[in-house]
Amino acid sequence: MLRVLTAAQMRQAEQAAEQRHGMPSALLMENAGRGLADVARALAGPHGRFVVVCGPGNNGGDGLVAARFLLEGGARVSVTLVGDTAKLTTESKRNLEALRGFGGAALALESVEPPATGDVVVDALFGTGLSRAPAGAFAEAISAIHRWRRAGAKVVAADVPSGLQSDTGEPFSPCVEADATVAFGFLKPGQVLEPGASLCGRVHRVDIGMGGASSRDIPGAELFVVEESDARRTLPARKADTHKGTYGHVLVVAGSRGKTGAAALVAKAALRSGAGLVTVATRSDALESVQSHSAEIMGIPLEGSGPLGLGDLDALLAAAEGKDALVMGPGIPRGPETGRLIGELLSRVELPAVLDADALNAVAEDPSVLRRAKGPVVLTPHPGEMARLTGRPTKEVQSKRLDMVGRLAAGLNVTVVLKGDRTLTAHADGRVFINTTGNPGMATGGSGDVLSGVCGALLAQAFPLPDAIWTAVYTHGLAGDLAAARRGQLGLVAGDLIEQGLCEVWLRWER
Numbered sequence: 001m002l003r004v005l006t007a008a009q010m011r012q013a014e015q016a017a018e019q020r021h022g023m024p025s026a027l028l029m030e031n032a033g034r035g036l037a038d039v040a041r042a043l044a045g046p047h048g049r050f051v052v053v054c055g056p057g058n059n060g061g062d063g064l065v066a067a068r069f070l071l072e073g074g075a076r077v078s079v080t081l082v083g084d085t086a087k088l089t090t091e092s093k094r095n096l097e098a099l100r101g102f103g104g105a106a107l108a109l110e111s112v113e114p115p116a117t118g119d120v121v122v123d124a125l126f127g128t129g130l131s132r133a134p135a136g137a138f139a140e141a142i143s144a145i146h147r148w149r150r151a152g153a154k155v156v157a158a159d160v161p162s163g164l165q166s167d168t169g170e171p172f173s174p175c176v177e178a179d180a181t182v183a184f185g186f187l188k189p190g191q192v193l194e195p196g197a198s199l200c201g202r203v204h205r206v207d208i209g210m211g212g213a214s215s216r217d218i219p220g221a222e223l224f225v226v227e228e229s230d231a232r233r234t235l236p237a238r239k240a241d242t243h244k245g246t247y248g249h250v251l252v253v254a255g256s257r258g259k260t261g262a263a264a265l266v267a268k269a270a271l272r273s274g275a276g277l278v279t280v281a282t283r284s285d286a287l288e289s290v291q292s293h294s295a296e297i298m299g300i301p302l303e304g305s306g307p308l309g310l311g312d313l314d315a316l317l318a319a320a321e322g323k324d325a326l327v328m329g330p331g332i333p334r335g336p337e338t339g340r341l342i343g344e345l346l347s348r349v350e351l352p353a354v355l356d357a358d359a360l361n362a363v364a365e366d367p368s369v370l371r372r373a374k375g376p377v378v379l380t381p382h383p384g385e386m387a388r389l390t391g392r393p394t395k396e397v398q399s400k401r402l403d404m405v406g407r408l409a410a411g412l413n414v415t416v417v418l419k420g421d422r423t424l425t426a427h428a429d430g431r432v433f434i435n436t437t438g439n440p441g442m443a444t445g446g447s448g449d450v451l452s453g454v455c456g457a458l459l460a461q462a463f464p465l466p467d468a469i470w471t472a473v474y475t476h477g478l479a480g481d482l483a484a485a486r487r488g489q490l491g492l493v494a495g496d497l498i499e500q501g502l503c504e505v506w507l508r509w510e511r
């Protein structure tokens with residue numbers, strides 16, 4: 001699990017490294033510059049030349065150190081300092097002097113021979129200190145870097161591409177587009193959230209000596225990027241002396257006439273994710289069709305017709321007996337009472353409950369009904385459903401994903417999975433887990449149903465929250481990547497995630 005730090009948290013970590021762990025910022029910068037030089041060197045052609053573009057702050061300082069290491073290694077290096085050199089930070093001033101000792105003079109931008117294929121440009125204009133859109137000479141420097149990249153040079157960004165807001169991943173204009181970014185010490189949100197992640201190119205995280213700074217040194221939001229090893233570790237190998245009851249029984253309340261596939265996708269995904277038993281509760285006129293999708297699906301008919309309402313409460317309470325997790329929402333017939341029904345049901349059963357699709361739209365009218373839930377609740381909205389849950393426009397949800405998912409989870413004391421590119425899993429305790437698996441081929445009907453089935457299965461197997469959920473999200477995306485590798489993104493359908501993807505993930509992790 002990789003910790004992701006905001007700019008303010010980075011500064012706190014830097015202070016802790018200095019005050020508690022005896023790592024002066026000069027040494028941090030030396031290590032950062034060395035890591036930057038190593039990545040730049042690896043990207044250069046055999047006779048590649050380096051152009052290091054430095055700004056006025058410590059990001060520029062990193063660039064100066066990198067220039068020195070490249071010169072030491074015998075490379076051809078030219079350094080350009082942008083902005084008022086009188087304003088250089090102490091550390092940068094010191095490194096500029098050191099560089100002069102190597103004869104690597106600071107040249108003006110105009111006098112630099114334009115780099116091209118095989119050459120490498122090091123973008124050390126701004127890092128986590130960027131506070132507004134680059135203008136004037138800084139904007140001109142970024143335009144030069146764009147030109148050089150179009151001419152074939154590779155661009156390596158120090159810490160963050162200059163112009164990118166490291167806390168959000170939103171770029172100012174102009175903003176550098178890098179082939180690689182060297183993250184110093186810890187990842188930043190802007191390197192893992194879109195569009196920042198794409199602007200960074202390949203992110204290389206290098207340790208610079210802040211390893212001693214642990215969580216207690218760094219208060220505030222706890223953001224993490226989930227790695228494959230984390231997800232794999234959540235799901236231990238099965239023991240021999242177990243039976244289907246050991247792996248839990250998932251109750252799926254989903255489906256309706258014309259939308260029986262949604263219920264089947266949830267149920268099949270749960271079965272393919274290790275649930276011992278799966279029962280679908282749905283209107284009688286839909287049940288046969290749901291069960292026809294797979295012999296393993298058991299069924300409970302919900303008598304009556306029309307939208308789910310308080311009249312269905314007793315039947316659902318009875319259906320919940322002896323179950324270990326509940327998944328509700330995909331394809332359900334929603335009506336004016338459905339939200340209250342969900343509130344009543346959750347206030348009386350202890351089951352961990354996953355609410356998706358129309359269950360989310362039902363509770364969106366009054367999300368506070370969820371506060372009475374007896375068991376843990378997991379919401380899995382896509383941005384549109386998140387907009388309805390929060391009462392904010394979808395555009396705003398997408399521009400403040402981190403903030404909004406954390407706020408909703410804390411406000412309702414639930415776990416929230418905000419789906420999309422880089423799905424975010426926010427837990428009520430403030431931790432947010434960033435997912436990096438998945439691909440646009442998964443933007444197909446039923447993909448979300450599959451995710452809710454995987455969530456239900458892992459909860460039914462008593463994997464703890466929030467681990468079970470960020471693991472389900474990681475697994476679902478990896479299943480999509482493996483399925484797309486065989487079927488192509490265009491050809492991918494939700495069923496492939498189950499039949500193809502999930503089974504390949506388990507095989508890969510059980511080896």
Ligand SMILES: NC(=O)C1=CN([C@@H]2O[C@H](COP(=O)(O)OP(=O)(O)OC[C@H]3O[C@@H](n4cnc5c(N)ncnc54)[C@H](O)[C@@H]3O)[C@@H](O)[C@H]2O)[C@H](O)CC1
Pocket residue numbers: 010011013014028029032055056057058059060061062089125126127128129130131132133134135138158159160184185208
């Ligand atoms: N925090 C750490 O542990 C380490 C950080 N290192 C590097 O330092 C930068 C952050 O450096 P900082 O001096 O805070 O700011 P920047 O260099 O990113 O920005 C320079 C400076 O520029 C001013 N500024 C902001 N926006 C603009 C603008 N649009 N136009 C003009 N000037 C602007 C502002 O005053 C900034 O302070 C971090 O990214 C790392 O690369 C250490 O080297 C390693 C440890």
Ligand SMILES: [K+]
Pocket residue numbers: 059123124125126127157158159160161162
């Ligand atoms: K930079």
